[in-house]
Amino acid sequence: MKRVLGLSFFYLLFSACSVHYRPKDHPYVYVQKKDREVKEWKLVWEENFNSPKLDSSKWSRIPAGGADWNKHMSTDDACFGWENGALILRGIKNTNQDKDSRPFLTGGIWSKGKFAFQYGRIEIRAKLGSAKGAWPAMWMLAELDKYGKYPRNGEIDIMEHLNFDNIIYQTTHSYYTLDLGQKENPKHFGTASIKSEEYNTYGISWYPDRIVFQVNGVDTFTYPRVNGVDPAQWPYDQPFYLLIDQQLGGSWVGEVNQDQLPVEMRVDWVKVYQ
Numbered sequence: 001m002k003r004v005l006g007l008s009f010f011y012l013l014f015s016a017c018s019v020h021y022r023p024k025d026h027p028y029v030y031v032q033k034k035d036r037e038v039k040e041w042k043l044v045w046e047e048n049f050n051s052p053k054l055d056s057s058k059w060s061r062i063p064a065g066g067a068d069w070n071k072h073m074s075t076d077d078a079c080f081g082w083e084n085g086a087l088i089l090r091g092i093k094n095t096n097q098d099k100d101s102r103p104f105l106t107g108g109i110w111s112k113g114k115f116a117f118q119y120g121r122i123e124i125r126a127k128l129g130s131a132k133g134a135w136p137a138m139w140m141l142a143e144l145d146k147y148g149k150y151p152r153n154g155e156i157d158i159m160e161h162l163n164f165d166n167i168i169y170q171t172t173h174s175y176y177t178l179d180l181g182q183k184e185n186p187k188h189f190g191t192a193s194i195k196s197e198e199y200n201t202y203g204i205s206w207y208p209d210r211i212v213f214q215v216n217g218v219d220t221f222t223y224p225r226v227n228g229v230d231p232a233q234w235p236y237d238q239p240f241y242l243l244i245d246q247q248l249g250g251s252w253v254g255e256v257n258q259d260q261l262p263v264e265m266r267v268d269w270v271k272v273y274q
Helices: 007-012
Strands: 029-032 043-047 080-083 086-093 104-106 108-110 116-118 120-127 134-142 155-160 167-173 189-193 199-207 210-215 218-224 240-248 263-273
Touching (some): 086 108, 086 240, 104 240, 116 120, 120 240, 167 218
Parallel strands (some): 029 116
Antiparallel strands (some): 116 240, 120 199, 120 263, 134 155, 155 167, 167 189, 199 210
């Protein structure tokens, strides 16, 4: 995305905002007032997936791309479902390779261009499916492109799960960790134990000086802002949008066993507090 004109003016107004401030040019962006985190947070945005269709004012289906994570993404209805108030995101065999040559397809949603926030707490209640090559993820990318092309704006991985693991990964990526190779100053990821066949609540509490990762309300890993290092260490001072997707395959998770498909992630709700 191109740099947004008027962004400096956006931040001059920052200290005048209430619980959340939505700039005129980006009414879907929720920015937390300075020092608001020292007070009791309030629910400012939520999605309960009670309707048997995707709320297009909040979400879009993720289209296919060229990266490991999205090269099998599809907007096909077969990759999506609703049941008992939960959104179902599926990884499936592709049964019509004459129309689409990819061997399998995956479903995912993002709030890009429809909802983004800066600082606060996000919680996502979901149940993960397991299969060889399954890679469900909940993560965040920058909405307004403050620092340039990826990975300059950073990435916040709330939760990633691989194969049949009994742990999840919670990670930050940025120019500092990827291009400069600074993965231990500070450590940029942690793991947490889960029972993937059960519903769990995954989240972060995001402050101006740290990101605290959580599972079921328990702090699991903290990524702090560090003084005296390259400024690229902390691109997390801008609004981010949300992605939730049932990925398959790739260099990290490995090959997909199609005999174990379909695999699915069930998302009960998403809540954001500021």
